Amino acid sequence: MKFLGFLLLLVAALPVPAHAQQIRTLFVGIDSYQFSSAPGRKAAFKDLKGAVNDSLRFKKALAQLHGLELDPLSEDVVSPENCKGETTNSITLVNFCAKRDAILGALETLIARSAPQDTVLFYFAGHGSQYPSDSLFDQASGFNGTILPSDAREPGSIAKGDILDIELKAIKDKAAAAGIRFVTIFDSCNSGTATRDGASGESRNVPMLTVRPPVRGGVPTPVGPGGGYWVHLAAAQDGEQAQEIPAGSVGKREGVFTTALIEAMFAMPGATFGDLIREVRTRVALGGLTTQTPVGEGQLTASLGSAARPKALFEAKLVEGEMQLQAGRLTGIVEGSRFSLFPNQAQAVAINAKPLATATVTDVEDYVAKLALDVPHPNLGTDLIAVETMRGVGKLKLRIANIVKKETERAKVQLALDALPFFGGGKSPVQAQIGSHPEKKGEAVLFAVDGTHIGELGPVDAPEFAEKLSSKLRKILRVQQLLDLRTENGAAQSAIRFCVDDQEYAAPSDGCPPMEKRQMRLLKRDAQAIVTVNNESDKPLYFYVFGIDPTFGVALVLPRPGDVDPAVAPLQPYRNVHDPVVPLAKGTYRFVTIATERPINAAALEQDGTNSRSVVGCASPLERLLCDAQKGVRGASVPRAGDWKAIVETVIVE
Numbered sequence: 168m169k170f171l172g173f174l175l176l177l178v179a180a181l182p183v184p185a186h187a188q189q190i191r192t193l194f195v196g197i198d199s200y201q202f203s204s205a206p207g208r209k210a211a212f213k214d215l216k217g218a219v220n221d222s223l224r225f226k227k228a229l230a231q232l233h234g235l236e237l238d239p240l241s242e243d244v245v246s247p248e249n250c251k252g253e254t255t256n257s258i259t260l261v262n263f264c265a266k267r268d269a270i271l272g273a274l275e276t277l278i279a280r281s282a283p284q285d286t287v288l289f290y291f292a293g294h295g296s297q298y299p300s301d302s303l304f305d306q307a308s309g310f311n312g313t314i315l316p317s318d319a320r321e322p323g324s325i326a327k328g329d330i331l332d333i334e335l336k337a338i339k340d341k342a343a344a345a346g347i348r349f350v351t352i353f354d355s356c357n358s359g360t361a362t363r364d365g366a367s368g369e370s371r372n373v374p375m376l377t378v379r380p381p382v383r384g385g386v387p388t389p390v391g392p393g394g395g396y397w398v399h400l401a402a403a404q405d406g407e408q409a410q411e412i413p414a415g416s417v418g419k420r421e422g423v424f425t426t427a428l429i430e431a432m433f434a435m436p437g438a439t440f441g442d443l444i445r446e447v448r449t450r451v452a453l454g455g456l457t458t459q460t461p462v463g464e465g466q467l468t469a470s471l472g473s474a475a476r477p478k479a480l481f482e483a484k485l486v487e488g489e490m491q492l493q494a495g496r497l498t499g500i501v502e503g504s505r506f507s508l509f510p511n512q513a514q515a516v517a518i519n520a521k522p523l524a525t526a527t528v529t530d531v532e533d534y535v536a537k538l539a540l541d542v543p544h545p546n547l548g549t550d551l552i553a554v555e556t557m558r559g560v561g562k563l564k565l566r567i568a569n570i571v572k573k574e575t576e577r578a579k580v581q582l583a584l585d586a587l588p589f590f591g592g593g594k595s596p597v598q599a600q601i602g603s604h605p606e607k608k609g610e611a612v613l614f615a616v617d618g619t620h621i622g623e624l625g626p627v628d629a630p631e632f633a634e635k636l637s638s639k640l641r642k643i644l645r646v647q648q649l650l651d652l653r654t655e656n657g658a659a660q661s662a663i664r665f666c667v668d669d670q671e672y673a674a675p676s677d678g679c680p681p682m683e684k685r686q687m688r689l690l691k692r693d694a695q696a697i698v699t700v701n702n703e704s705d706k707p708l709y710f711y712v713f714g715i716d717p718t719f720g721v722a723l724v725l726p727r728p729g730d731v732d733p734a735v736a737p738l739q740p741y742r743n744v745h746d747p748v749v750p751l752a753k754g755t756y757r758f759v760t761i762a763t764e765r766p767i768n769a770a771a772l773e774q775d776g777t778n779s780r781s782v783v784g785c786a787s788p789l790e791r792l793l794c795d796a797q798k799g800v801r802g803a804s805v806p807r808a809g810d811w812k813a814i815v816e817t818v819i820v821e
Contacts, residue, residue, distance in 0.1 A: 196222025217420030283346025503559025717754030
């Protein structure tokens with residue numbers, strides 16, 4: 168079964184009526200597992216001691232901070248016979264009440280009760296595990312994650328009971344497509360090893376599933392008005408252990424991640440999810456746990472109960488007296504770009520918030536850029552959030568053909584072109600053309616060299632014509648900057664093998680079907696196409712695949728927008744099986760694949776088909792497919808060093 172995931176024809180954002188926004192919550196904590204340490208089992212695992220306490224502590228903190236009236240189940244009344252609490256907006260399941268069907272049923276119930284702009288928050292504390300992604304290769308690590316309900320791992324059926332990450336992703340997609348803000352917070356090893364390791368050093372691993380479990384109940388197709396989003400906060404990265412340590416009371420334990428999260432929530436009321444996860448990481452590290460790194464994915468610029476803010480954010484750090492943007496050429500940063508600096512994400516996305524300082528990019532490397540402050544600021548701080556306010560043009564030039572028919576109008580268009588700092592190009596190929604509107608007298612149209620309509624420029628006599636022209640051409644310039652990341656073919660091809668086709672084909676990529684026409688790949692319009700990249704190098708690499716549609720829209724194809732995937736192992740394929748590309752218009756499409764030794768903020772390279780990046784505009788064919796309201800912004804720091812390679816592949820959609 169092919170999972171459509173991001174088909175925007177089904178989730179186009181429509182206006183929704185105003186209503187009293189609700190926050191609905193599901194809290195799950197499991198210490199006692201029905202089949203843990205079962206007699207005669209080879210793959211037994213032990214119970215926990217702090218997960219139930221974590222779920223109830225977090226529940227209490229959430230109620231205090233947000234004034235929520237939640238269900239009455241608390242630590243004082245929990246017992247084997249009393250393990251569930253429920254009201255219209257709140258459900259708590261602990262220990263043997265937290266069975267698979269009960270957890271999934273509670274999520275479906277809360278989603279069904281919710282309206283667009285409502286929030287559904289799912290907190291889970293307990294065991295996690297993995298299973299091989301086998302032929303799908305939809306996870307860079309080669310494994311998919313699970314969480315364990317209390318009835319997981321029944322003897323004789325090791326694959327029974329786990330809740331798979333693919334099932335949870337389908338639920339969050341369904342919620343977000345319905346306009347709901349879906350937030351998951353897991354104090355477990357959701358996508359890595361399956362343990363909450365005690366301070367004594369005793370391992371509490373849950374064995375990895377050796378088979379790919381079935382997806383029971385199918386995967387729902389996203390339907391609804393759109394406008395929602397998802398956020399996921401996790402206690403640890405892939406391969407790391409989420410730990411619990413002794414609490415204040417004798418015999419009790421508590422999750423390190425949950426404790427740090429609660430402290431951060433009280434210290435930073437109203438903070439964005441991105442600000443919270445940054446603070447949690449700091450607190451966990453200060454506690455001496457350098458092997459556990461909490462992570463966040465999804466729409467991190469939102470805060471609990473708030474709308475998403477479609478801004479690409481970057482981290483800026485003071486390094487040896489120099490302000491550095493933690494992003495560089497691989498993230499589309501160019502010299503001359505202007506940035507505003509804020510103390511945190513909440514201020515960076517707030518309307519009319521005043522920045523601490525402004526700065527200009529003066530030097531760009533692959534992974535970092537130097538920022539020169541407009542005004543010296545001695546007490547600026549060492550860790551800031553940067554928002555781009557003006558894109559520089561760097562050293563690239565565009566060559567645009569002016570073929571407007573009427574001489575007087577052509578002269579005015581040429582005058583506007585000559586005034587642009589990035590117009591010229593010498594003997595470079597023509598990137599686009601400006602012609603007369605076929606139906607509107609005195610107006611101009613921008614179109615690609617193959618005749619694809621890019622956008623209308625309006626009357627050439629209008630005062631805003633020059634600005635509109637500049638805006639449209641900057642979009643093409645950004646695509647050219649992305650294409651110019653291409654490295655030498657020999658070196659790049661030795662590390663990256665790429666395939667895209669709308670026929671079913673096997674991974675790795677050497678199973679790619681043959682080219683159809685003149686060594687060109689042909690795709691059918693409206694057909695689902697799978698993208699595969701294969702790591703042909705001898706070391707792990709991070710892979711990013713961008714699709715460029717005929718109107719110069721740029722969208723992230725791999726990893727899934729909002730996801731934070733680990734490096735792909737050598738000779739390991741990586742695919743978008745659950746989010747196939749479906750071209751919605753004929754023309755030339757290009758795919759840029761970047762392989763890096765270090766992660767990059769790939770969301771910053773995206774843009775819609777009209778001008779700037781937007782999660783709601785999505786006017787071009789590829790954006791209507793991929794740039795939906797579930798798209799997130801990652802707040803990851805980018806190290807200075809590292810090697811990278813990039814290739815560009817062109818396909819024709821007929």
